[in-house]
Amino acid sequence: MTGTSPIGMAVPAPRPGSADRIRAFASRYAILLFLAAVVVAGGLAAPGFLSGSNLTNMLMQFVPLGIVVIGQTFVILVRGLDLSVASVMATAAVAATAFGGVNADAPAVFATAIGIGAAVGLVNGLLVTKRNVSPFLATLATMIVLQGIRFAWTQGAPSGNVPPIFRTIGAGTFNGIPYNVLFLLVVAAAGAAALHLSGFGRRLYITGGNPLTAHLVGIRAARVTLAAYVVSGVLAAIAGLVLAGFVGVVDNFVGRGFELDSIVAAVVGGVALSGGKGTIAGALTGAAILVAISNLVVMLGLPVQAQIILKGIVIIVAASFYVARRR
Amino acid sequence: MLSLQGISKGFPGVKALTDVSLDVAAGEIHALVGENGAGKSTLTRVIAGVFQPDAGTVRFDGRETVWKGPGDAKRHGVHVIYQEFVLFPHLSVAENIFVGHERRNRLGLIDHGRTRRDAKELLARFGIDIDPEALVRDLSVADQQMVEIAKALVHDVKLLILDEPTAVISGREVDVLFDRLRRLKQQGVAIVYISHRLEEIFALCDRVSVLKDGNHVATRTIDEVTRDQLIALMVGRNLAELFPVRRSAKAPGPVVVAARNVEVSGRVRGASIELRAGEITGLAGMVGAGRSELALAMFGAIPMRSGSLVVDGREVSGLSPRRAIDLGIGLVTEDRKGQGLAMLLDVAANVSASTLNEFGRGWRFDRAREKRVAEQEIASYRIACRGPSTPVSVMSGGNQQKVLVARWARTSTRLLILDEPTRGVDVGAKTEIYRIMHELADRGVAVLMISSELPEIVGMSERVVVMREGVVTGELSKSEISEEAVVELATRRLAG
Amino acid sequence: MQTRTLRLPRFLAGGRAALLVVVALLILLFVLGASVSDRFATTGNMLNVYEQSAGLALVSLGQTLTILTGGIDLSVGSVISLLSMLTSGLIAGDEAMVIPVVAGVLVLGALIGAANGVTIVATGVHPLIVTLGTGAIVQGVALLYGLGPVGSVPISFDAFAYGTFPGGISIGATVALALFLLVSFFLNNTRTGRRIYAIGDDPHAADLMGLPRRRILVGVYAASGFFAALTAVYLVSRFNVGQPYTGANYTLASITPVVVGGTMLAGGRGGVIGTLLGVYLVSLLNNTLNFLDISSHYQLVVQGLVIILAVSVYVEKQRGLA
Incomplete structure (x- = not known):
């Protein structure tokens, strides 16, 4: 604690004791400690859990979720929420097959997918900033519209294969390391740089933490918010391509459940729905926890249904933990 | 009626009340005074059961009491009128008056007719002309305050606490309020009256207790204390010591920034003000007079309906906070936590927030x-913190305020507007903020200080502009400034 | 009566003028439908629209209450799924089990809802997150109970969904209508009803006024669970069997009529009559699109656009500087 003496001289804050420091450390890295605990416990309980093939398997599942969570984090940081990500993923994946399947021109596919993601993000962002629609409803509406367009376009039953390049990115490995993991690392590094090192990131945190402050210091909060939704849309589109490449075939439900999973992962990772608080590393840790727990359920031979039950418990417990710590 | 013994209450990082003992008798109007941050609000909340004291006992109506919550206290006859309204904007006036004590018929259903009639009668008894079926959000601030007061009279109230009830009402409404309070007193109600307006306290109250820095300093009957003594008790020193003398004061320079005929919807109705280089101008008036809105409009933070801002003789077009910052205008807003600071971020981020481009584009x-910049500011403003990466949320109010002032002092080359700059800060930080204002003025910056504290207006200003109900009612030069003159202008009846 | 200033009828006052927008949309749709097909504006077709509204109506009723308090219930879909399975699974074709099972399911729904409320109140976590979590847990339990249709119900059980009063008026939709009127009366004329608005309007003020905010919240989520249970019973009546994904679409679908009906997500403003009109709007919309021979896929598009239109009209008030 700091204080001021009666004559206004600064009083140096007492050095925190070691017990305090340990507590602060534990509090700050609680989420990482939790992941470590899950991994260690998993390794002890299920021998196959830490095997190379299982780790690779988990990584492959982690990547698409990780990419979406990064975008979701941008949006949640500005007090938003993006329910349209799963719909964007599926639409991007469906679009990827629309260019003549295996013979498709990869850059064209890529550009189309990103275009779709950016457009949806733009609509979400405009609804939120211009019309002052609550993010929940705005992204819910675009999710539904997009789903309808996709169904109508594909007549309800898309079929087809993704171009080989996406198969490689989605499922291939390079010296044992999945390509898509490298892909995630690049996206995560770019996202973290944007959030934590750039002026844009600073504006984003101020806007999310206190929109009135942002306005008063001359930050164009609407533009920053809009950008966050576009980032989320674009990353969702990319995640859709990666996931489609991983699975190999495309249906209307690529990415189903990712909208809620990505929110769960971000919240578990300490990104506050009230805005202005959270990091890319935290959100990715949250995603990793979800993937590890889901995998562990299978490795322990528990019924698959236990996955979603555990997911439900984890989000409530994690959110309670953050709320309690804030008090 | 009420007896407090050794009440202490702390919050993380702050000791709000220390060993406060106080008695309030039935049929007494007991004034509670003290500077902002002296602990009045906390004490109010302890009495009302919102906070549990860390130590000490509350005796109410002869019995030692531990309130289970505000509802419990209310059931026993403790009613508080808080400074911030406790109203539901989308419920009607009548519903707001009876919320918690809904008028019901024999079937246990809400009796809408009786709710309306009783509300009407209650308001009429007060001489208040408000439609009981209007939604509270559609009322003026003064009318909302009257609804708050009417609410208190619904109940069988034994102890009534009013926290700055006259902050947003004036003239006739104040008279009506005092009349009601005196009648309640005759009925044996104990009343705690919190106010900054000492003249009200001398007119209304029987005894006065002074809080300072969370301690109970003194209780006096009203006729054994003078105004100056009371101020000395509150401040704990002479006014002259609190407000530093500006040694290097010279004649003010030319007008650098002027606002002309500014209108802001509903709040400011054609106000003009001129600010000169190197001069500290006080902007006085009642809460709700439109001072903050004028400041926000001059800064481009809220739209002007009409009027203009003139900087160095040229009219500014396309005014926005960004433009204002580029022109060297700064605004320390009134609501430090709600508007000024990004509470989740650290000192460095808060200091740099208004000049992010300076640290790199793209x-x-x-x-x-x-x-480095933050470290400099921490040193020059003597901000008590561990360093640039200390989150502002863990700092004291005074140090948070210094962070805010530091941010704007950096960029304000022409004009710095400070809206209630010393509200809720400790005395040390106060002095520091005054010193900063002098420094800026010495550098040739125009300083505009909005304050509701008369001593502050009188002690700091070299010129005072007074507003009432959205218009400027007068201007006082250095030699004319006195508390009486300011009050006269602030409450002056408007022609027409 | 003394002199009174001119004002909207009480039913429309308090921001409820938003209802006019829904009514206008309903009329517009009706005119559109009537101009497309002779069979549209018939009594038979309108009774059909009415009948189709029952399921959505029941679940949206509970959702309106949670949204009025400033919260939301994202667990309703899972609750419907689980309870629909329990209904048909436990009745298992046995006539004698119908009443005890239905009663038990309704109680269980209320209990699950109450558990949501208690968790929200006890942890202070946003209802969106809490009900997302409990929704996942309930869905998991449903899938543990069975991965496909479970059990069966007697033929007569379909009376709730398909039965009619004389004149062809749907029983299920009428039950829903009656419940809406009942809840509307409750909200406007009981102490707890008015307090639901108060706590949604300003929870902090509600606490300072000593209103039993926590208790009311638990009650509201219990009500939402109860209406989800009733929806489950209705859907079993309609489809003869419960399935693990029966309710999946209802979570988000239940929000549409609420917001279209003018209830603000921020809480404290709106009401169930708006929601009822919103339900009829959705039902009429789907019916009209059928007549227009538009692929069912576009129904989603239109539904999404209606949400966007509605929420753009009722702009939520923003916290500002002045």
Whole structure:
């Protein structure tokens, strides 16, 4: 604690004791400690859990979720929420097959997918900033519209294969390391740089933490918010391509459940729905926890249904933990 | 009626009340005075059961009491009128008056007719002309305050606490309120009256207790204390010591910034003000007089309906906070936590917030330089914190305020507007903020200080502009400034 | 009566003028439908629209209450799924089990809802997150109970969904209508009803006024669970069997009529009559699109656009500087 003496001289804050420091450390890295605990416990309980093939398997599942969570984090940081990500993923994946399947021109596919993601993000962002629609409803509406367009376009039953390049990115490995993991690392590094090192990131945190402050210091909060939704849309589109490449075939439900999973992962990772608080590393840790727990359920031979039950418990417990710590 | 013994209450990082003992008798109007941050609000909340004291006992109506919550206290006859309204904007006036004590018929259903009639009668008894079926959000601030007061009279109230009830009402409404309070007193109600307006306290109250820095300093009957003695008790020193003398004061320079005929919807109705280089101008008036809105409009933070801002003789077009910052205008807003600071971020980020471009455009952001700047500001404003990366949320109110002032002092080359700059800060920080104002003025910056504290207006200003109901009612030069003159202008009846 | 200033009828006052927008949309749709097909504006077709509204109506009723308090219930879909399975699974074709099972399911729904409320109140976590979590847990339990249709119900059980009063008026939709009127009366004329608005309007003020905010919240989520249970019973009546994904679409679908009906997500403003009109709007919309021979896929598009239109009209008030 700091204080001021009666004559206004600064009083140096007492050095925190070691017990305090340990507590602060534990509090700050609680989420990482939790992941470590899950991994260690998993390794002890299920021998196959830490095997190379299982780790690779988990990584492959982690990547698409990780990419979406990064975008979701941008949006949640500005007090938003993006329910349209799963719909964007599926639409991007469906679009990827629309260019003549295996013979498709990869850059064209890529550009189309990103275009779709950016457009949806733009609509979400405009609804939120211009019309002052609550993010929940705005992204819910675009999710539904997009789903309808996709169904109508594909007549309800898309079929087809993704171009080989996406198969490689989605499922291939390079010296044992999945390509898509490298892909995630690049996206995560770019996202973290944007959030934590750039002026844009600073504006984003101020806007999310206190929109009135942002306005008063001359930050164009609407533009920053809009950008966050576009980032989320674009990353969702990319995640859709990666996931489609991983699975190999495309249906209307690529990415189903990712909208809620990505929110769960971000919240578990300490990104506050009230805005202005959270990091890319935290959100990715949250995603990793979800993937590890889901995998562990299978490795322990528990019924698959236990996955979603555990997911439900984890989000409530994690959110309670953050709320309690804030008090 | 009420007896407090050794009440202490702390919050993380702050000791709000220390060993406060106080008695309030039935049929007494007991004034509670003290500077902002002296602990009045906390004490109010302890009495009302919102906070549990850390130590000490509350005796109410002869019995030692531990309130289970505000509802419990209310059931026993403790009613508080808080400074911030406790109203439901989308419920009607009548519903707001009876919320918690809904008028019901024999079937246990809400009796809408009786609710309306009783509300009407209650308001009429008060001489208040408000439609009981209007929604509270559609009322003026003064009318909302009257609804708050009417609410208190619904109940069988034994102890009534009023926290700055006259902050947003005036003239006739104040008279009506005092009349009601005196009648309640005759009925044996104990009343705690919190106010900054000492003249009200001398007119209304029987005894006065003074709080300072969370301690109970003194209780006096009203006729054994003078106004000056009371101020000395509150401040704990002479006014002359609190407000530093500006040694290097010279004649003010030319007008650098002027607002002309500014209108802001509903709040400011054609106000003009001129600010000169190197001069500290006080902007006085009642809460709700439109001072903050004028400041926000001059800064481009809220739209002007009409009027203009003139800087160095040229009219500014396309005014926005960004433009204002570029023109060298700064605004320390009234609501430090709600508007001014990004509470989740650290000192460095809050200091640099208004000049982010200075630290790099596009992708690069020079954190090292930001840290150096913050370190400089921490040293020059004597901000007590561990360093640039201390989150502002863990700092004391005074130090938070210094961070805010530091941010704007950096960029204000022409004009710095400070809206209630010393509200809720400790005395040390106060002095520091005054010193900063002098420094800026010495550098040739125009300083505009909005304050509701008369001593502050009188002690700091070299010229005072007074507003009432959205218009400027007068201007006082250095030699004319006195508390009486300011009050006269602030409450002057408007022609027409 | 003394002199009174001119004002909207009480039913429309308090921001409820938003209802006019829904009514206008309903009329517009009706005119559109009537101009497309002779069979549209018939009594038979309108009774059909009415009948189709029952399921959505029941679940949206509970959702309106949670949204009025400033919260939301994202667990309703899972609750419907689980309870629909329990209904048909436990009745298992046995006539004698119908009443005890239905009663038990309704109680269980209320209990699950109450558990949501208690968790929200006890942890202070946003209802969106809490009900997302409990929704996942309930869905998991449903899938543990069975991965496909479970059990069966007697033929007569379909009376709730398909039965009619004389004149062809749907029983299920009428039950829903009656419940809406009942809840509307409750909200406007009981102490707890008015307090639901108060706590949604300003929770902090509600606490300072000593209103039993926590208790009311638990009650509201219990009500939402109860209406989800009733929806489950209705859907079993309609489809003869419960399935693990029966309710999946209802979570988000239940929000549409609420917001279209003018209830603000921020809480404290709106009401169930708006929601009822919103339900009829959705039902009429789907019916009209059928007549227009538009692929069912576009129904989603239109539904999404209606949400966007509605929420753009009722702009939520923003916290500002002045």
